[in-house]
Amino acid sequence: MSSDDTEEEKFFRERYAQELQKKKRQPGAGSYSQGDEMAEERRNVSHQQGKTPGRRGEEIKQEEIDKEIVRRNRLQQQTKKNEKKNAN
DSSP: TTOOOOOOOOOHHHHHHHHHTOOOOOTTTTTTOHHHHHHHHHHHHHHHHSTTTHHHHHEEEEHHHHHHHHHHHHHHHHHHHHHHHHHH
């Protein structure tokens, strides 16, 4: 979070981060992988940003999407590392 965020922006970030975490693919639900879902969300946000330039909300969404992708990658790497340890 940026230190110059307003209270409204902080609240928006928290809500949007929660929504991104809910966007995890559930078994048997469509053909998208987690990466595809995040890429689709980024496309939607970028499209909206192009239609309404200068809106802070879309900038915040892009930052939160980046954070969620990093969080998921770290979780995936940690899971692989733990699986590797358990296999040995």
